[in-house]
Structure formats: C-alpha cells, structure tokens
Amino acid sequence: MELTVAQLAERIGAEVRGDGSVVVERCAGLEEAGPRDVSFLANPRYARLLTQTRAGAVIASAQDVAGAAGRTFLVAKDPYYAFRQAMVQLHGFRRHPEAGVSPQAFVHPTAQVGPGCCIQPMVYIAEGARVGRRCVIYPHCYIGPGAVLGEDCVLFPNVTVYDGCVLGDRVTLHAGCVIGQDGFGYATHGGEHHKIPQVGNAVVEDDVEMGAGCTVNRATVGSTRIGKGTKFSDLVAIGHGAVVGQHNLLVAQVGIAGSVKTGDYVVIGGQAGLAGHLKIGDLVQIAAKAGVVNDLPAKGQYGGQPAVPLTQLKRSVLAQARLPEMIQELRELRQQVARLEAELKAKPAG
Amino acid sequence: MELTVAQLAERIGAEVRGDGSVVVERCAGLEEAGPRDVSFLANPRYARLLTQTRAGAVIASAQDVAGAAGRTFLVAKDPYYAFRQAMVQLHGFRRHPEAGVSPQAFVHPTAQVGPGCCIQPMVYIAEGARVGRRCVIYPHCYIGPGAVLGEDCVLFPNVTVYDGCVLGDRVTLHAGCVIGQDGFGYATHGGEHHKIPQVGNAVVEDDVEMGAGCTVNRATVGSTRIGKGTKFSDLVAIGHGAVVGQHNLLVAQVGIAGSVKTGDYVVIGGQAGLAGHLKIGDLVQIAAKAGVVNDLPAKGQYGGQPAVPLTQLKRSVLAQARLPEMIQELRELRQQVARLEAELKAKPAG
C-alpha cells in the first residue's frame, strides 16, 4: 500500500521530522531498505546505520533522531510499536480463505460451527465440538469430541485439539500444534509403568498464539492452562497441570514440566527448561538454555544450569574462564610457600 | 462414578482407616480436593498437607497415616499405584469412537484391517499395510506401504508410520508422532552431502506410549527399536539404529543420537541428550538437560554437560559457586606470601 510519510505518521501516531511528502509502500530493515521503504531504529546500538540506510523514512525516538540530519523521520515514543503499526498499515495481516464449510470437511452432526467460520477441506470436527464465530480452520486439523473454540480463532494445518479442550477467543495455533494429549503420568509397579488416566483437559485463553509444533499436555485432573495473551514460538512443550500465566513469552524449544506455575509477563529464552512443580514469579526473565530447578521470586533475571541470578551467572562464567590460570597460580604459590618454609627452617630460631 | 470408600478400597486393594461409608466420586490433588474427592500422599514431603486437605479420603502408606487422626484413609503399600487404580475405577480411560472403517478413509485394496478396528475419516492406509484387531486410528494418520500394526494400538491424529515399520500390540502414539523417517545419514564427498539410502525400519514394541510430536528415525540397515513398555513424553527424537531398552521413561525433548543402546528401566530427564553409539546400562538415571558423551554402567545416576555421576556433579556445582570467593582468597594468599617472603628476607641468615 502506498502512503506519504505524513499520512503514515497520522495513522501510527508519530510526528514527521523532514519531508512528509515522501511516498513509502513497504517496511524493511535499515540495511535492506530502499527509497520507498520505511525502516525503524528501536535499539540505539544500531544508530550508526542511520547514516548509511537508503530508507525513504525511519521511525525512531526523539533522542535518536536528534543527531541525524537530512533524513525523513517518523518520531515516536515507542519506535518498535510504531514500526509494528506501520507494518499493519502498509502490509496488513494474512488474508484467510472466505467463510464457508467445505463439503470435503467432516463435521459431526452434533458439532456446532458458528456463523462466519471458514472450515476448509479435510478438517475433522468431532461429536459435540463447538466452534465459535468467524474461526478459520485450515486443512487436516482435528477438533476432538466436546472441544470448544471461542471466536476468531485461527488453526493452521495439521493442528490437533483433543477431546474436551478449550480455546478462548482469537487463539492462533500454527501448523502441527497439539493441544491436550495425555500427560506423562505412570505409576511404576511390579516392573511396569501403569498409565494413569488423564481425565483433565487443556485450556488456552484469549489471544494466545503458538508457533509450529507446540505441544500442551492435558492435566491428569483439572486443567493445564495457558494464560491470556501469552505467545509461544515453535516446538514448545508444556507438561500436564502446568499453569502458564498471562502475557508470557516462550521462545522456541522451551520445555515446562508438569504442575509448574508461571506468573504474568514471564519471558523464557529458547531451549530453557523448568523442572516440575516450580513457582515462577511475575516478570521473571529466564535466559536461553537455563535449567530452572528452584522457585523464582518475581522480577529477577536468571540463567545457567542450574539457574542462578544472572549477575551471579556472569560472575561465575568469568571465574570459570580464569580457572586454568588459577590452577597455575595455585601451583606456583605452593612451590613458593614450600621454598619459604625451607628458607625459614634455615633461619636461626628466636 | 460414585463409590463408598469401602467399595473403592476393595477394588484397589487398600485398607480403610476411618469412615468407610464416605462417598467419593473423583480424584484430586491434596490442595484441590473437596469432600467428594479422594486424594493421595505418595511423597512424605507433602505430609503437612494432610492436616489441611478437604479431601473425603486420602490414599497413603501405613506410616504416613500413623500420625494423622480424624480423617478417612485408604492405606496402601504403594500409594501412588493405588491412586492410579482409583483413577481407573472412578474416571476410567478415554472412550474411542465405535469400530468401523470410515468411507472417507483411504484403505488400499491390498491393505489388511483386522476386525474391531476404528478407522476414522481421512486416514490413509497404504499398499500392503496390516492393521491388527481393535486398533483405533484417528483422522489424518498415515500408515505407509507394508507397515504392520499389532492389536489394540491407538494412533491419535496426524501420526505418520513410514513404509515397513512395525508397531507391536497396545502401542499408543499421540498426535503428530512420526515413526520411521529416514535417518540422518550422508557421505560428504566432493563438497556435497550424498544421501545414504535408509533401508532399515523402526520397530516399536508392545505397550509403548509416546507423547505428541515424537520422531523415531528408521535404521540405515536393520532396525531402530523402542523396547516393550517404554514411555516417551513429547517431542522426543530418536536417531537411526538406536535401540531403546524395555520400560524406559524418556521425558520431553530428550534426544538420542544414532546407534545408542539403552538398557532396561533407564530414566532420562527432559532435554537431555545422548551422543551417538553409546551404551547405557540397565536402571541408569540421567538428569534433565544432561549431555551424555560416554558409556554409562548400570544403575548409576548422572547429570551435567558432559554428564558425570550425580554426586560428582553436585560437588562440582557447589565448588563452582565458591569460585569467585576462591579467586579472592587466592589473591589475598599471594599477597600474604609475598609479604612473608619480604619479611623473611629481612631476617638474619642462619
């Protein structure tokens, strides 16, 4: 879509600094952008790129703009959010196929599909399932018996929602996600692992989005729960009975074991793992690859295996880098002390 | 289902301590349970909850019951197994759809489907495949050419079983599992990675259950094998030619490289990884996130990267926590020794 910088500024709540008549039609990174692109500077670390970029206009904060002349800016308080708004204005979101229930889908006679839904070919909707208004369900999805979807959900291909699981409104699940498979519950007795019936479900609250191939176990009893507004990247695994709070961000390949509870606004880096039954406070940030084995109070930053406060981890990493040197120092010191001891013996007694 | 505590006790082989006429209908955790729930205490660590729980009855061991009065107990030698039995009695397992082959499934004319199977819509069963009696195959599963399923298998949606692979009896595969894709075998030559035909298969023995999204490579030649009674959680990856023993437990996101052999009753924690060609003894326990790079003899407990015996790992973690302090001590000691040396020089010779 084509817009002048002035038009775009108005739509995204930014202020023009420079030539508002410049026409832009796309968004791009500072390094890739050309004259008809709008770019952004969200991290002052990349400020040097401002002098090199070919972008027609750049979204930035007032202070980052201060030093740069002869360029058209869109000044915003939160440049990254303003860039997001520009993406929405210039590019918009994916258009889904039109509403309608494909005759090549299987919809059980007892299932309910709300008005405005797009149920594509080869979708399977089981007995007693309920799909709210305007949901889009791509081919090869499976909605199990009694499962419930709210309004405006989007399920990309090959998603499985097990029996009795619940999705809120505006839930987006990318291809291959699995919601509500049986939890990993066995009682070992007489040399065998006896399966414990997993009779709970999984609940995914409003505005959750999950990347491809995420798996959320159903609870043994009660519900596994993914809180409102939380976002997962790809291949995230959530154990049975876990309760992930609201507005969490879980990066790819994170694993959360059974019965963990995370607070709100928790951020967990890629490939991190949380052991079972832990309680993680609000706003905690966990670094990529961390292995969390203790409860964590609110607001801290943690990393390492086992996870410790990030400041402690950094100290520890630095100390470990010094280790080989320390071994050498310790050896020299022992020799020095042995020498001193010998010399001391040779001195006359008091 | 409603039962008196006395009735339940009889069915699960427990002994009533207290009022056997109390009616229970569900299972629940000690903290969540109400008066019509039966709960359990399997870990003495949670014994304090016995005084607080609202559960109608609690399954526990004789010694854990000893101190607690005025409450109805179901005393069992193995409380966790007794709880499992109570789950089976009160809740039972998931009911699958009725037997029958959907006309919307694709079953190749040369494929065999045993009596009592439930083949749901959009299942694909290829040339020469054989499915044993009473199997349940959910929508969007693919059973490749010549693949063989034993009796009473359950394949949840979107499961893929490649050509020539074999499942035993009572194998349960949760949504998105893949059995028998090509192993990661290439010969690098002339600057390119040349694919090695993967002509073996994958064999999953009786009573194996896998969580969602697990992937088991076929062998280059011979068979990748998952031993009888072994259970996987979600997103577990098994390399080509690996032989996982009987009654193993593999937690989510475990990765086992090619040609590894594990013994029986091995337990592997979440996100742990085993390098290729290793031999792991019976009863070995491997901690979450461990990186195993050596053979491990039977019965030990291991953790860390690279994995070492757990006692050694704990010592090492404690020692590392002391490192910054040690650096300080070493510095002080060097100063002290330097001072001593100077003082010693100043002393008269012997």
Add this chain to the structure above:
Amino acid sequence: MELTVAQLAERIGAEVRGDGSVVVERCAGLEEAGPRDVSFLANPRYARLLTQTRAGAVIASAQDVAGAAGRTFLVAKDPYYAFRQAMVQLHGFRRHPEAGVSPQAFVHPTAQVGPGCCIQPMVYIAEGARVGRRCVIYPHCYIGPGAVLGEDCVLFPNVTVYDGCVLGDRVTLHAGCVIGQDGFGYATHGGEHHKIPQVGNAVVEDDVEMGAGCTVNRATVGSTRIGKGTKFSDLVAIGHGAVVGQHNLLVAQVGIAGSVKTGDYVVIGGQAGLAGHLKIGDLVQIAAKAGVVNDLPAKGQYGGQPAVPLTQLKRSVLAQARLPEMIQELRELRQQVARLEAELKAKPAG
C-alpha cells in the same frame, strides 16, 4: 540385488583385494554382517573388528587393509562414500507411488501441478500454488496459496508449506515439517504483545533435506533462507529472517534464532542453540548442546554454554573437574602460610 564383489567394485569405483567372485547382496555393519553382506571400515578406531567380522567383503582404505589378510576387500580412497555407493547399488532408494493426481486430493483450480507428479489422496494444494515436475506429495500435506515447489521434490505426510513459500528442486521434507509459519514477532506495548505482520516468506533451496518435525519461520519482511544442499535432522527450529548457508548439517533439535546467518559447510551438533542476529563463518563446527552467543569466525570448533573454542572448553572442563581438589589445596595452603607466618614472627628480627 546380487552382485559379485568384482561387479560391485566396478560400479562404486573401488579396487578388489582378495576374491572378486564372492557374491554379496546387502550392506551391514561390521558386527552384524554375514557372508553375503558387504560392510565398511570408515574409522580406523574400529579396525579391530576386521578380524572378527563375518562380512563377505569389507570396504576400507588402502592403509587399513594393509595389515589384514585372508579377507576380501574393496579398497577405496573414501571408504564411507564408497559404502554409500554400495548402498545405492545393492539397496537403492525408496520407490514412491506412481505418478498421478488422486481424485481424493484437493487441487485448487488456479494451482498448477507439473507433469509426472504424484499427488496422493488428502493432499491440499491451494490457490495459485505451483508444483514443478515429478514432485511426490504424500497424504495430508498442505501447499499454501502461491507457494512454489521446484522439480523432483518429495514431501512426506503431514508437511505444511505456508502461503508464498518457495522450495527449490529436489527438496525432501520428512513428515510433519512446517515451512513458513509466522515468525515470533511482537511489539510489547501497553501491557500486551502486539503481533507484527509477518509478510516475508521462507525459501528452501535445491537439494535440502529435512528430518521429521522441523519448523522454519517465515521472515517479517524478506526471506528466511535455507541454503542449497543443507541437511537437517529432526525437530530443528529456524527463526525468522535466519539465513542458513549452503551444505550445512544441523543435527536433531538444533535451534537457530531470528536473523542468524551461517556460512557454508557449517556443522551444528544436536540440541545446540544460536542466539539471534549472529554471524557464523564458513566451516565452523559447533558441538552438541552448545549455546552460541557471539559471532564465530570461519573454520573454528566451538562448544559449551556460552560457546568458546573447543580447546578452551576442554581445558575448562578438566579444570572444573579439579575444582573440589583445588578448594582443598587452597585450604591447606592457607593453613600452611598461617603457620609459616607464626613461625616467622617467632624468629629474631634482622
């Protein structure tokens, strides 16, 4: 297939040492091989097996053959590649079903399917998609609107290719792979994570093969790219805007965050992770489980968390193993120095 060793030698470019009239029909490992099997020795570490193997013939290098008598060899400069050639000659590759578009597939009227393709039942090919000649697409695959496949691609069951994504020629995707789901891009503002439209795509170049369940995000703008000849094992996750170079090898469960660029011939071990925006040079080798947080220059070998050069990591692991001992030594040294200090005080002044 049956061949004499002499015939096989000619086809794979090896030289016979011993009895060329021996008939072989299969390939097998040294330990499993029988008299009608050809085996190989690619790693001198296993040379001792040469005296024990029952293989009819063994592929090996000239120097490995030197010591072993009374056995039939196929001498090759690159024994592993020669073994691969023998696998191709004796076993060949999987035969796919015959060409043809199944009437049970859904092919949108505007989609193009090239001659010689095998489009199996329950495949979905969306509006405007283009599939090149001789592609094989297994059941339950989804080819999104405007997606493009080159020639001779093979997509195993349950693969999803999102709208606008591009596969080159001879791309093989194993079951459950997902190409082009939305990247993990949100602008956090006013307490919510606002989705950034992901309007780029994912491009998978010629001769790429991916194991089961791999996930490749589409770029926010521009393209995520997997370079020609690169091979993934299973459950690999690639972030949005990443550019993986040519002829890389990524082992199972590797995670590469957004905007990373890897050079050519990079090898990444299982469960390793690369943080966002890094640049990895050509020929770099990254050990299993490594956590890479810095750019890496060409050709080095790295491992650990955070990743360091492998030589440094080995030193560091050895040093850490000495840590408990060092703590003890340090304690003793302090006592010794304290004793010396006391003794020194007792000596007469100079």
